[in-house]
Amino acid sequence: MKEWILKPQPEEGQIKTLQSQLNIHEILCALLIQRGVDHIEAARSFFRPELGSLHDPFLMKDMDKAIERLTQAIFEEEKILIYGDYDVDGTTSVALAYNFLKELSPNIFTYIPDRYTEGYGVSRKGIQWAIDHNIKLFITLDCGIRAVENIQVAKDHHIDVIICDHHLPGKELPPAVAILDPKQSDCTYPYDELSGCGIGYKLLEAFSIQNGIESNKLLDLLDLVAVSIASDIVPITGENRLLAWFGLKKLNNSPLPGFAALIDKAGMRTPLSISDVVFGIGPRINAAGRIGHAKTALDLLTQETKEDAYVFAEKLNLENQERRNYDESITATALDMIQVDGQVEKNSTVLYKKDWHKGVIGIVASRCIEHYYKPTIIMTESNGKITGSARSVNGFDIYTALENCSEHLIQFGGHKYAAGLTMEPDQLDNFTSAFEESVTLLIEEKQKTPIIEVDLEIELEDIDFKMFGILKQMGPFGPQNMQPVFCSKNVFLKKEARVLKEKHLKLFVSQAGTTNNFDVIGFGLGHFHNQLDTPFDIVYTIEENHYLGQTTLQLMLKDIRV
Incomplete structure (x- = not known):
């Protein structure tokens, strides 16, 4: 069960004042105020960035x-x-x-x-x-x-x-x-x-x-x-937002030859968003250093023609597929081990297998957290030592937890949410016990539940192309300027719920008092399929769907409450 947390709501007077200046829907005004855009000049620079605003x-x-x-x-x-x-x-x-x-x-x-x-x-x-x-x-x-x-x-x-x-x-x-x-x-x-x-x-x-x-x-x-900026998950604020805004424009209109080749080989469709970069371009560039040597990525990005770049783009595509294969197989093994080893009941997850690929253990740690929401360390053997990647949950400082166990480690480093560590093989059991004790001592009850931050509660009748058009201009979206997340209550099915590929949820919903009906896609939420006989609440983002030459708005589901 995920906890839905509604962000602090702007005062009605603030919203009305900004609405009178911008002449846009009050929902959009509320979103802007939440992002610190509370007057017309701030809105002008937010929606129309200028490179001249970069600092000296x-x-x-x-x-x-x-x-x-x-x-x-x-x-x-x-x-x-x-x-x-x-x-x-x-x-x-x-x-x-x-x-x-x-x-x-x-x-x-x-x-x-x-x-x-x-x-x-x-x-x-x-x-x-x-x-x-x-x-x-x-x-x-x-x-x-x-x-x-x-x-x-x-x-x-x-x-x-x-x-x-x-x-x-x-x-x-x-x-x-x-x-x-x-x-x-x-x-x-x-x-x-x-x-x-x-x-x-x-x-x-x-x-x-x-x-x-x-x-x-x-x-x-x-x-x-x-x-x-997209791949390193830095805040999309200030200069980063300016650089990302103009950089994405360049990427979509006249990309470097290496990016053009990679976009072609990956089958990606422009215009690309920050999210497309994070999940499409970033992993392919990272795959070079995970599977082979990062020089392949550098070679790609320094070619002078698209044709010359194709050979490197192809290699990165293949290495990314190899990385995905390792990722999937190791994740499946890790999830089985959590069940078999009885780690489900613990406050932490610590897993070791000597032949796991070092280049993907950080990714696997994140995957495990998606299933078992707790601080997680995935380890393998490298050069006669045990090396691991640690990933944390919202609010929990995994670096401090590792500091408490440092007597069992050769070295460790990182920050609050991610870290790396190395130890002698004979310290594995001692470290595993010490880390569990450290996490149990430090973790708060609220940190054991995944959180979904909700910007605003709205009605389905509020959603239309005009509203979405301005919503898109609030990008590029990323940390501290995330894509707005909405909640709508008491929606109901207009058609029978469907499950796609045995795990994804497809709905067609409406709400009392509106003629607006929306397709809803919930990746990995197929388990809700038989629970939707009565009205339910949804948390979602809004996306465009392009199909057979037509463009519609659809809701990308993050969670359901029955």
Whole structure:
């Protein structure tokens, strides 16, 4: 059973005031006020974003130092290494910097670490590569803020480092010539939720301003920034919303050759939304680092023609299918183990199998939470050690829970909702018991129930194409600007409920007092099929459905209360 929580509702006076200014439905006004858009000027900038509203990149701490060193390296034709992580944010960041800088210098090189042999962040192997290849400037993207020891090695070998990162700094900062990270306590940059690729964009934006480079050269790469924002699940607010808005426009109208090839190979239909990127493009780029090496994704994103990009898009498609096969088979095994091992009654889920694929265990942890809503760790064997991925539930700090068990771990790292860990094999049983004790001690009763946040309760008669047209303009949707979720009460069936593919629910519903009838799709909700004889309540989002040349509105069901 999921708990429905109605978000704080705007005051009637606020709604009426905004409605008089905008002349739109009060439901839309209420949604805008919930998002902090409470007067006409705010609405104008919300619905009609302008790139001129981006903050001055030189407001970021150390930007002047970074630009001075980068400009020197370009003009003196020094060897420059662009280093990024193996996930979507990292690969798009490296592609962004490489595509921009390669036209300015013949000495631009790239490096992405191997997930299995080097791990996350700035690796010693990567530093050694830079030393061996006489690199003079080392630029990290989406990583580096905590790589104190390895960046010291670079400095000892007379390699200057510019760090572009968006993660929280530790107590000690690396010895870099410049650190661009708005999350530094003494950085006064007005927005600190940029993606790693977003930080890279600000670096190149400042470089363009300083050196008189026309803005179109950088704007042509904005689809990379949009894909990073979507895939790294950063808030779609402030500068991120601006960059995502224009980046999606670029992706849908004139995508980079690599994206164009990938969209074709994936069979995706434009216009793409943030959600389409998260579930269609992101997993395919990520699959490179999970199944093989992320260099395939970088190769895709740096091709100059769509035809050249096709071979890499095909490879990513195949690797993504392989990733899905691992995902499905391991998830099925994990769910069986939860039942057999008696973990259903526990407050946590901890599972280990030595031959599970390391590249998908984080995904499997999330899948298990969809079935058994509790903090979950999925582990496998790697290089003689047990390595795992932890995922949490809403409100529960899994990092703190791991801290309480750190005596059993070689290392761990992450944040409130996701973490990675490594231990010696002989510590598995001790750790499993200690983690269960830690979760039992820390978890609150309300954190044991999945939550659906509802924006507004509305009537079905309120829904029409005019309302939906404005609703769409409130995007792009993502964290802190989620697609609006509505609740309607006492709806009833106009036709018999159907179950599609043995698990999905298809309804046709109406509500007393209205002639509006809607198709309703509920993925994975087929178990409600025989419970809908009496009026029931629904929680849903509104979508367009295109079928046989006709466009209708349909409700995407999130939950039912009978």
